[in-house]
Amino acid sequence: MKNWMQFLVLVTSISSAGTLLASGGFGEGGEGGEGRGKQMPTVTNVKWAAECASCHMLYHPGLLPEKSWNKVMAGLDKHFGENASLDAATQAEITRFLALNSADKSDNRRSSRISQSIATNAAPLRITETRYFTAKHDEVSAATFKRKSIGSASNCMACHKGAEKGDFSESQIKIPR
Numbered sequence: 317m318k319n320w321m322q323f324l325v326l327v328t329s330i331s332s333a334g335t336l337l338a339s340g341g342f343g344e345g346g347e348g349g350e351g352r353g354k355q356m357p358t359v360t361n362v363k364w365a366a367e368c369a370s371c372h373m374l375y376h377p378g379l380l381p382e383k384s385w386n387k388v389m390a391g392l393d394k395h396f397g398e399n400a401s402l403d404a405a406t407q408a409e410i411t412r413f414l415a416l417n418s419a420d421k422s423d424n425r426r427s428s429r430i431s432q433s434i435a436t437n438a439a440p441l442r443i444t445e446t447r448y449f450t451a452k453h454d455e456v457s458a459a460t461f462k463r464k465s466i467g468s469a470s471n472c473m474a475c476h477k478g479a480e481k482g483d484f485s486e487s488q489i490k491i492p493r
């Protein structure tokens with residue numbers, strides 16, 4: 317398992333180095349170590365994909381730290397006004413999967429930045445409430461997020477077609493009309 321993870325990290329760093337060169341986008345760069353990938357690695361779990369994408373897109377585990385996922389998973393009976401409860405075994409498996417690949421466990425620059433943007437004593441339930449998110453989207457207006465083709469800021473997929481795979485690269489961003 318460990319070797320496989322290292323392999324994934326290696327592959328993502330090589331391919332994202334390519335992306336960086338191609339787009340000339342060194343703006344992200346600098347701190348954070350040379351060998352680490354920029355995009356989040358693509359991860360999957362059958363139960364997570366089945367249970368967490370019926371009402372909205374799949375939010376990549378690398379978008380929130382473990383403490384946030386634990387809180388999301390502990391409160392599924394009152395999940396943003398919905399009852400998203402699961403049986404105990406499924407809940408435990410998905411919680412483990414999210415924790416293992418969470419922003420503070422995933423070795424890529426975006427996840428590290430997200431973690432760093434959250435205060436030590438905070439555990440936000442929403443990615444869209446993190447400082448990282450608001451800083452990255454300060455040029456997107458509230459009216460844009462409300463477009464029919466988008467719905468809300470929480471619908472990452474509308475603008476980042478690689479979102480479920482953890483790909484938020486600039487070359488993949490397209491804001492629908």
Ligand code: HEC
Nearest residue numbers: 367368370371375396398399400441442443444445468470
């Ligand atoms: C019964 C429907 C339903 C299911 C099933 C569901 N969710 Fe949600 N989820 C919601 C709603 C509604 C929101 C709020 C959406 C909004 O404000 O636009 C939400 C929001 C979220 C957000 C916050 C997104 C943001 O704004 O940053 C996260 C994270 C999340 N869900 C994770 C999960 C996970 C993990 C699972 C699987 C265990 C799950 N959800 C299953 C209905 C659901």
Ligand code: HEC
Nearest residue numbers: 443444452456461468469470471472474475484485486491
């Ligand atoms: C209305 C379209 C839209 C939606 C919806 C949206 N984004 Fe973005 N996102 C953008 C734009 C535009 C940028 C800024 C690109 C730039 O200035 O380089 C951006 C930037 C980003 C970046 C940084 C990319 C980089 O290379 O610097 C990340 C990460 C990101 N978004 C994640 C998310 C996540 C996670 C969600 C959902 C919770 C989301 N976005 C929802 C349009 C959107």
